[in-house]
Amino acid sequence: MTTATSSPTIILIAGHWLGAWAWDDVLEHLDNHHLHALAMTLPGLDADDPERSSRTLDAQADAILGVITEHGNQPAILVAHSGANAPVSLVMDRHPELVHRVVWVDSGPAATGSVFAPDLPEELEELPLPPFDVLAQQASLEGLSAEVLEQFRARAVPEPGPVLRQPIELTNGGRRKVRTTLICCSIPSAQVLELAQTGHPMFAEVANLEHLDVIDLPTGHWPMWSSPRDLAKAIQSEAFRTN
Template identity: 70%
Template sequence: MPTVNSTPPIILIAGHWLGAWAWDDVVEHLRTDHSPTVALTLPGLDASDPERATRTLEDQAAAIVDVFARLEVSEEQPAVIVAHSGATGPVSLVLDRHPELVHRVVWVDSGPMATGAAFAADLPADVEELPLPPFDVLGQQASLDGLSPEDLERFRTEAVPEPGPVLRQAVELTNDARNAVATTLVCCSISGAQVLEMAREGHPMFAEVAKLETLDVIDLPTGHWPMWSRAGDLADAIRSAASRAG
């Protein structure tokens, strides 16, 4: 039998174009904690994978479950999943299929997806991958506030094109038990008050938030990539969330 830790393992999953490297500064701040912390590069976002453009949401969800096995995650010792931005797709699938293995989910400037939703359902089938767009275009879609020239340079250098299948695939969810998983929203480019109002109004981006049974909200004002702009504060928010009861 594995030894039960007093604090749960933490799995960090970044959004589109990003791998485990995106969490380096946050991991540094969490290093003194006793919880095992794993930053995951999802399938399709490993530049050395020759078949990465064919990877799917199913592949990504399976990779998260593989990390559960490696960390000996169980109902008695569930994990904390930290999901940033585009990680919401595979994490929503994992919450639907294995809610008993998740102590708490922390959505970083993101939130749970609704069944049938896709990031880019209308992306043409012949588009194999979507590279990181120019920053003037990206900045119209998500806030770049707080990012230094060095942050942007590393983002551009390290980013891996997002696989087309991941963007086109809709998530199919069937298990309402996912809504009982304790949840923390870390709200950065949109305030917590705005997110909750959008949830109440049924806005497609946050409608699922209204269904959550246990919800905490942490405001961390900055841009959409707080793992770079406010790494220490984000680590504190994750640490606080992980220590809360499920």
């Protein structure tokens, strides 16, 4: 029987404005008798860090690598939601041998040279969570109750400016050999794959992946809150996938 000591560690990494707390409901549904799963807060997203607004993508990537090496002596499964794709892409570029599988949650691998917010003014130290009517124009809020949105607003941490402005430099083709799963939520997988084939900047890198699986989980952009049980089930199924 597969046990937590023989299966890879699953590291859950949330996107912009979020910390480890965002995964609480998903962790409750993961079978931790057979899995070793944990959530982490990226540098810059800890509200108690006095220097959080100066944290960079490099610092975030280093922190992920630190968690991988701290937990076990085998490659980990990285579960990256939304804007966590930037530091996770750096990790896969620098140390693909440390990643057993990457699971993108309503996200995908970043392309070299991409910048999340190239027009963000240099003098802007951080970007707070925008009003929800503005956010809804950028990402689907489907399935989020008023209570969840209230918690999101109360616990969100402004995103560091350097993280949003830093170009992503990738040089190692080995990252494209890592087993990859797309969990498609706000955009169906068929549309994602079509956009990838046509070279859409957001998904172009998907077309270069050598080992790709897709799962459709129709909901909004934050499935860890709108559909935590189904998301946990999907993550768990990928943890035990052998190909």
